[in-house]
Amino acid sequence: MTSSTLTTGRPRLRLPHRHVPVLATLALLLVMYGIGVSQYRAFSNVQVVFNIFIDNGFLLVVAVGMTFVILTGGIDLSVGSVVAMTAMVSAWLLEGGLPALPVLVIALLIGPTLGFLMGCAIHFFEIQPFIVTLAGMFFARGMCTFISDRSIPITDGFWTAMSQERIGDPRGNFVSISVLIAFVVVLVAAWVLAYTRFGRNVYAIGGNPQSALLMGLPVGRARIAVYTISGLCSAIGGILLSFYTLSGAPLIAVGMELDVIAAVVIGGTVLTGGSGYVFGTVLGVLVLGVIQTLITFDGSLNSWWTKIVIGGLLFAFILLQRLIGIRLK
């Protein structure tokens, strides 16, 4: 897991306070999954779980980046657009005949660059992250439609291979390569947050930026870095999305930033910063995935009822999470 195990000195019987939100989330997630299994026949298939990962791999990666940002007390609204822009640029370059490797490199550079610039604006000019990243969101979305106002299919061999390669067991259950990439990102992020100075600075800044500054921590550098990381994660997410859909579409991932923020917060990270874990974010993404799967399996909901039920499940989940959190504390 993450640093959770590390700062706990002596073995203690009572639940450490800071793990309560994450544990509550985990428990509720299992309950929700259980409900699905008991209600819908095919729900218990292993592949259903795998599909949740396959379908949310890119979301997971982006959410990991967002976790860094939110841990510092910031927010990044540009992620959805950057994801779309990365997919769009890749598709466009591939369409133009560029080979896969340079396309990957370019696509993976754009996001962090934008993130870096946003981080600089936030740090040096002290403009609120919400606004800077909102402008970033407009910019990236604008670039998408600027490149093309219709979706561009990807036929490149590498992309198709990444998209359609199945890694699975003999019984036919499989995951995509994207899932593995997402897991690597999660592990690296968890390690960085728990074990590196940079990671700890992120928590410190989220706890109290002024104190962090007075404690002599490189606040500016760390702050710029988290937006760069978020940009990088969005770029990776964008690549994964382009594997996933084998195309770049200008209006894809609209509103994704809200899903991502929701996932991070449901995972127990506090929006004011300073506390939370990557593992929680993984759970948050899974919660959203399971809600969606439940609704599809049900298959009887009207369009508007879908929205109402998503809202309702979200509410029930957050309410329970909160109540359990209070009780355990």
Added chain:
Amino acid sequence: ACGNSDTGGAADDGKITLGFSQVGAESGWRTANTTSVKEAAAAADIELKFDDAQQKQENQIKAIRNFIQQKVDVIAFSPVVESGWDTVLKEAKDADIPVILTDRAVDSADKSLYKTFLGSDFVKEGRLSGEWLLEQTKSATGPVNIVELQGTTGSAPANDRKKGFAEAIAANPNLSIVASQSGDFTRAGGKQVMEQFLKANPKIDVLFAHNDDMGLGALEAITAAGKVPGKDIIIITIDAVRDGMQALADGKFNFIAECSPLLGPQLMDLAKKVHAGEEVPPRIETEETTFTQEQAKEALPNRKY
């Protein structure tokens, strides 16, 4: 929100299960489309698994994956965008589940990934609109200034209708589009854009709106500018939803090219055929027509949506 436990799976009772992934409920047209599919499924005794993707391709892909898991007999969906379906369609194919596209096409090179595409021809709708205008302005000597209210940027209907219309009016050099801007398929959008069109262009002869709603929104703007819709400005729209037909019958619109959402019965027929392994044509157009003001007055009483 939980259903009965025996949903999903090709039940042995011989009833066909159809998984249908809808784009969303973003317009009255779409809602009518959904209703049509649901009603037709009930009438045809087909078990429908309906999923609303809320205008997100990701959600549609997820839904299709889940349909595959549930082993439905046929999958049908209205793709949000054209590209990006190969992977999941391949999975469906591997699971031996036939796929029917409705309303919008996909651009897969591998045509074997789906059985057929049932839907309107947006280019044709644009072309029919343009041709009607050509006919009306045959005698015009001076230039005819057209403004165009486009649909959501990048969406297939917007692109195709624009294309069809432009192709048709190219025949007469007098006809020119002086301004074209996206009104997002909504009334509010149509109105706001039209207000600016009216201020920037002193002489507007024709308004071509990619759907009824934008046209309806523009009506208000035109009236506010002291002009009479349908007379001072010829208005052409697409869709023929009830409010649009009403405006047409009232003489505020001049021409509507129909784009019918009532695909349900045709879809159920196809689903049965495909499930039975019958061959179906790869492209099936919905039955559609066009309306002038007189035709609208006749048709209005028995419009279903």
Added chain:
Amino acid sequence: MNDVRSRYRALIGHRLFWPAAVLVLMLAANTIYRPGFLAIEVKDGHLYGTPIDILRLSAPLILVALGMTLVISTGGIDLSVGSLCAISGAVACVYISGQSDQNSLVTVLTALALALGVALALGAWNGVLVAVIGIQPIIATLILMVAGRGLAQLITEGQIVTVNSGPYRAIGLGHLLTLPLAIFIALAAALLVAVFTRRTALGMIIESVGGNAEASRLAGIRSGRVIFLVYVISAGCAAVAGFMMTANVSSADGNAAGLWVELDAILAVVIGGTSLAGGRFFLSGTILGALIIQTLTTSVYAMNISPQTALLFKAVVVIAVCLVQAPAFRAKFSRRRNTTPPRPTAPKRQKEQVPA
């Protein structure tokens, strides 16, 4: 001489100077592009012209942003306003369209009361989630943002509900003293909120809760009630905005009404100088912010900027407004101009607050 300079300083230093300057700049750019942009003529006894359009169209945004200002001032955020606009509009329109006499004033007033009631109840729901249960505002209101759209569509059954009601239409399109009624409604709401917060102690108490919730609690403020109240106010503002939006096109569209208005409202609030972290709020700034955003939208249409570039354009303007407003940016900028003797120090860092 010195007096002139100090007055100039005071002007430049004023909170609203830079946003106002950006607004003027945008209007100027539009006028250069199309000389008739600012022209106003009289048509049917009403004033008619793009500036009037901007004012009328910004009215709903002003309303939503006013409520949002208070919410943000407490350190919260209300994402549900767009959905609330849709719901209130839908309730009003569905009620009116179901009546035999749509033009009756009683019908319309009943519809408005009903819709307002629903919106306030939903605002109270938000308030309870945030203030009583203690859910983070962004998530608490996200619930209603998602579910609320569904509710609005449920009410309209996914259709666009058209009303033919003169009195209702008037909310969006009516005129008073040659100007659109909507402007007066927004103005009245702004005055009301201003009086409500600044003539009473509510404003200070909101700012105090947003500035330091625990300290406020210990000073005897029932912060829960205050927070609850601002969400209700925000919902009320959104409801009236919803009436305007739907009246403007005489129809309720559960899906499109108020879509993304929450982002614009937040943007307006921030452009107006209120910090998202909570604390001090500025209503006049918010109104200016809303005008800037609507002018931006209208400019995009007026200049016939393609949707592709429209967003890029928006990004540039947003950044520009915020940059010129940012003290840090201005400090860097002005230091370069002032040629005081060079100092051996590293760049000045007047960090926000490092209490002694």
Added chain:
Amino acid sequence: MTDSRPVLTMTGISKSFPGVRALHDVDFRLFPGEVHALMGENGAGKSTLIKVLTGVYGIDEGTITLDGEQVAFSGPMQATAGGVSTVYQEVNLCTNLSVAENIFIGREPRRFGAVRWGEVRRRARALLARLEIDIDVTAPLGTYSLAVQQMVAIARAIDVQARVLILDEPTSSLDAGEVAQLFRIMRQLRDEGIALLFVTHFLDQVYGIADRITVLRNGRLVGEYPTADLPQLTLVEKMIGKELDVLERLEEQPRRDVAALESGTPFVEVADLGRKGAVEPFSLTIHAGEVVGLAGLLGSGRTEAARLLFGADRADHGHTSVSGRRAALRNPVHAIGHGIGFCSENRRAEGIIADLSVRENMILAMQAARGWLRPIPRRRQDELVDRYVKALSIRPADPELPVRNLSGGNQQKVLLARWLITEPRLLILDEPTRGIDIGAKAEIQKLVVQLSDGGMAVLYISAELEEVLRLSHKVVVMRDREMVAQLTNDDTVDADRVMQTIASGSRREEATR
């Protein structure tokens, strides 16, 4: 004692904030192996001088030389790297991180880039042991009291291999034992040749440890003196700029007649009030016009007891009566309604609203009590604020300034004014004189006496035993979150006796440990 070459020289330093000239042409020298006290009233510019040195603020004019080289630190990070280690006024740590991490963050021991958490914890324990603190270093810092946090901040600072160690009012929240411990370590560091800059408002501490003294007044340098050459009274005169006799007058305050006070029904009667994990149930009566002092070691639960009484935390045991009638003080609103005010010791987190102006901060409690629908007329506000700005000599005397721009001590005065304005019948003062200069401290003590003479009851918490004894009619001693004794403050009670009461417990604790 000192080398001839100063390790740090600051010359001609000036620094302005919008509207305030915080420093004006100040010179300062610091020699290796000395403890140098920086003295001055609240707002004299002490903290600013320190922040200018470490680069938190840029300087307007002047130069800084460290070890003969001109430096201009861009921030604390560079300053630390340059050998200047600082504990800033008010605890500036991250309460969300663990104690151990707060000590080592930024310089954690690592292996292959990964932080060695075991090592961090081990070293943190060792370091705190040196300060004689035994706490769970893995618990978040925020779970400990301000005093513990202060010690952690000091631990962080002394762990660095620094040439210059700056301590800005480190002792303000420490009790005598802790201070002694700190001084032991300071002397040790001094003997190792480190230069220490020390800010405090406690004169006896200055004379206990400082080798030299630099005095600031109103942002200007008054002078630099060897401690031995500067009698206490002269020092105070130099700080204040005028001769001061308040102090003496206060010393001569006659003890008041306790018996007379305690005759009627008590204003507040606490019966077995307690909260699990915070304070064991305690009973207490406070009469109108009575000053009750709460004495105890740090973490003994004084703050917790006060919070329970005020309803800031909810009691799970016992009850309170006000004026003889049962009163449910479940939250501050109730308590305020019954005429109780509470001035928190943690002014940054629980006191000031940094965004709001001095005026708004002052009238906040009164306004809250009236409800938002009945705003206090502006004229009345100005009157009230004016009165207390004058009475407490708050500087700068501009009520429209955001309170964040005030120096620490002045912020404390604003808080005090907030409660005085409400004219409470019982005022709970938790460390009201912490971080307050000697003149103002005397003023506040005088105020307390005045208020109680006027019939107000005061619950007075202070780390300074003398202060508590000087003011109180009754001294309540707490130890280990438990009320252990109530002493009527007559001639038999003095600091020693209270210390003994406290200590007897401590000794027992040591025995059992």
